[in-house]
Amino acid sequence: MARREPLNREKVLDAALELADAEGLEGLSMRRLAKRLGVEAMSLYNHVSNKTDILDGIAERVFSQVERPDPALPWQEQVRTVALNMYRAFSRHPIVPLALVTDQSNPTSARALEPLDGLVGALFQAGFDDLGVRRALGAVNGLVLGSLLQATGGFTEALRTHADEQQVDAYIRHVDPARLPNFSRLLRHTREGVDPEADFEQMLDLLIRGLVASAPLHEV
Numbered sequence: 001m002a003r004r005e006p007l008n009r010e011k012v013l014d015a016a017l018e019l020a021d022a023e024g025l026e027g028l029s030m031r032r033l034a035k036r037l038g039v040e041a042m043s044l045y046n047h048v049s050n051k052t053d054i055l056d057g058i059a060e061r062v063f064s065q066v067e068r069p070d071p072a073l074p075w076q077e078q079v080r081t082v083a084l085n086m087y088r089a090f091s092r093h094p095i096v097p098l099a100l101v102t103d104q105s106n107p108t109s110a111r112a113l114e115p116l117d118g119l120v121g122a123l124f125q126a127g128f129d130d131l132g133v134r135r136a137l138g139a140v141n142g143l144v145l146g147s148l149l150q151a152t153g154g155f156t157e158a159l160r161t162h163a164d165e166q167q168v169d170a171y172i173r174h175v176d177p178a179r180l181p182n183f184s185r186l187l188r189h190t191r192e193g194v195d196p197e198a199d200f201e202q203m204l205d206l207l208i209r210g211l212v213a214s215a216p217l218h219e220v
Helices: 009-027 030-037 041-046 051-063 075-092 095-101 110-125 130-152 165-174 181-191 196-214
Strands: none
Touching: 009 030, 009 051, 009 095, 030 041, 051 075, 051 095, 051 110, 075 110, 075 130, 075 196, 095 130, 110 130, 130 196
C-alpha cells in the first residue's frame, strides 16, 4: 500500500483553490475539502484556522501571480501592467475577487499586498498626494473588480467570451426601441458578442488617460 505524504498548509491551499474554482464559494467547506484530500475534517485545523484563513491563503496565492512592473517604466505603464495582470490572474480564479468584494477575504500578508504596493508606488511617482493616491487606487481596483463582475455574471462562472445570449434576448424582448433607442442600439451590438479582456484594456486606457491628465506632474 502506497504511503500517503503528510499533509501541510501548501497542499491544503492547493486543494482548496481547486475546489473553489470548481464549486464556488458555497462549495468550499472544511468537510468537502477534507474529503477531497482524503482526510478527516479535524485534521485540517492543524494547517488552517478556518474558512476565512483558507480564503486569505488562496487569495494570497492568486495575488502572488500578479507580476510587478519594472519601476523604471513610466508610472502610467506601471499602472497599466499591474491592473492588467490583476485582471488576468483574477479571471483565472473568479472565486478570489468574489471573496474580496464580499469581505470574506482580506489578505494582509506582504506576499498578497506586493502588487498593490507597486501600483501605489507608481501613483506616488505621478505626484499624487495621499488622498489622490487613495482615490486613484480605488478607481483602478473598481475597474478590475467591476469588469470581472460584468464579464462573469457575478464571479459565479468562468470568464465568458461574450454576454449570455439568453440574458440579452430577454432584454431585447422587453425593451421598447421607441422609448429607449440608445439602449436598444447597444443591446444589438452586445448580442454580436464582445471580448471581455479587450474591453477591459480599452476601459483601462481611458482610466489611465484620465489619471495622466489629472496627475500633478502632468506636463501640458
